[in-house]
Amino acid sequence: MKNKSDLSVAIVGGGIGGAAAAVALHSKGIKANIYEQASDIRELGAGIGMRPPTVHFFKDWGIYEEIVQKSSISGYMAVLTAHGEVLVKEEWPVLTDNPKEDWARLIHRADLIETFFNQVPTENVHLKHRCKKVIEHEECVEIQFENGNRIEADLLIAADGIRSVVRQQIFSDVKPIYSGMHAYRTVLPEKEAFNLAPDDTFRVFVAESGSHVYLMPLPHRNQVSYDITVHSEDKSWKPVVSIEEILEHLQEFNPMFQKMADLAESFTCRAIYDIDPIDRWTSGRIALLGDAAHAMLHHRGQGANMAIQDGGVLAEAVMKADTIQEALKIYESLRKPINHEYQKLSRLTPNNKRGTAFPEKEILKF
Known part of the structure; x- marks a missing residue:
C-alpha cells in the first residue's frame, strides 16, 4: 500500500x-x-x-x-399506549464495557x-x-x-x-423491500408538544392498530422531534400526504397529537424500506x-x-x-x-404487548 x-x-x-x-x-x-x-x-x-x-x-x-x-x-426510553399510559420505561442498554454508559x-x-x-x-x-x-x-x-x-x-x-x-x-x-409503513416527520417547539415530552425520556406511543408516534426531546434546541409511523399501501418513495390524511391516522391517539400535527409547518414524508x-x-x-x-x-x-x-x-x-x-x-x-x-x-x-423497550x-x- x-x-x-x-x-x-x-x-x-x-x-x-x-x-x-x-x-x-x-x-x-x-x-x-x-x-x-x-x-x-x-x-x-x-x-x-x-x-x-x-x-x-x-x-x-x-x-x-x-x-x-x-x-x-437521554437516560430512558418508554413505551406507552396511544393515550399515554406507561407500559414500560427502561434505561438505555449498555453497549460498551462501561456500565455507566446507559444513555443516548x-x-x-x-x-x-x-x-x-x-x-x-x-x-x-x-x-x-x-x-x-x-x-x-x-x-x-x-x-x-x-x-x-x-x-x-x-x-x-x-x-x-x-x-x-x-x-x-x-x-x-x-x-429494497417495502415495510408497508410510512413515516411522517417534523420538529416542533417544546411549547407545541403540550407537555407530552416533559423530560429527557424518548417516548414511543403505540396504538392497537400498530401505528406509533415517536417523541424525541431536543432540549438544547427547545424543540421536540415528532415522528408518526403508520401503515400504508402507497409504496412511493416520497409519498404526497395531506395534513388531513395525517390527522386521520392520529384519531387513535391522544387528541393533543392532532393539535401538534396541525401546528407543524410541514412534514417530511417517506415510505419505509430496507434490504x-x-x-x-x-x-x-x-x-x-x-x-x-x-x-x-x-x-x-x-x-x-x-x-x-x-x-x-x-x-x-x-x-x-x-x-x-x-x-x-x-x-x-x-x-x-x-x-x-x-x-x-x-x-x-x-409493540404494546412486549415487556421491554429493547427486544x-x-x-x-x-
Whole structure:
C-alpha cells in the first residue's frame, strides 16, 4: 500500500455515513473526496439517538465538544399506549464495557451532518456527481458520473444509500423491500408538544392498530422531534400526504397529537424500506457502507449509528492494514455480524404487548 497520506479515497454519497467516513479518514491524515449527487448538502428529517459506541468515535475525530453543544443526554426510553399510559420505561442498554454508559445522546440530523461537513475541506466535496458506472482495475477503481466526469481512486467507499448504484453493479441486485409503513416527520417547539415530552425520556406511543408516534426531546434546541409511523399501501418513495390524511391516522391517539400535527409547518414524508442481508460488502478496492450495505428500518434507531461506526472502523482498518484488500477484509469481518443482527431487529416494530423497550437485549445478550 502507498503511504497512508498519499492514498486517494473516493466516497460516493454525502449522507451521514459518507460524511462520517470522510471525517474519520481526514482525522487520520488520509485524503477523502466526497461525491454527492445532490446540488447542496442538507439533512431533512428529525432527531436521532446516538449511542456510546458512536460517540466514542467523535472523541477520536476531535468533534466531541461540538457534538455535545448540539445535543442532549437521554437516560430512558418508554413505551406507552396511544393515550399515554406507561407500559414500560427502561434505561438505555449498555453497549460498551462501561456500565455507566446507559444513555443516548439526542441530536437533530441537520446538526450532525453540519458538524461532519465542518471537518471536511470544501475542495473535497463535489456536488452534482451522480455515480453512473464503476470499474474495478487491479491498481485503482474508476468511477464515472452522469455529468461526464471521471475519476480514479485507490479506494472507493460506496455510501450511496439503499438504492446504491455501486451495490447493484458490483455486489448484489437485491431490491429494497417495502415495510408497508410510512413515516411522517417534523420538529416542533417544546411549547407545541403540550407537555407530552416533559423530560429527557424518548417516548414511543403505540396504538392497537400498530401505528406509533415517536417523541424525541431536543432540549438544547427547545424543540421536540415528532415522528408518526403508520401503515400504508402507497409504496412511493416520497409519498404526497395531506395534513388531513395525517390527522386521520392520529384519531387513535391522544387528541393533543392532532393539535401538534396541525401546528407543524410541514412534514417530511417517506415510505419505509430496507434490504435483506447481502453476502459480501467488499471487493478488492471497493467497500459498501451504511444503507448501501445494510439498510434497516428505523424502529430500533440504529441505522445512523451503524453507518457512523462503519466509517470509524473502516478508517481504523485502513491505518492498521498493509494493503487495501487486507483493510477491507478487517472492516467487513468486524462490521457485518453486528449489522446483520440489527437488520433483523429493526423489523421488530414497537409493540404494546412486549415487556421491554429493547427486544435487542434478549438477542444481543447485553
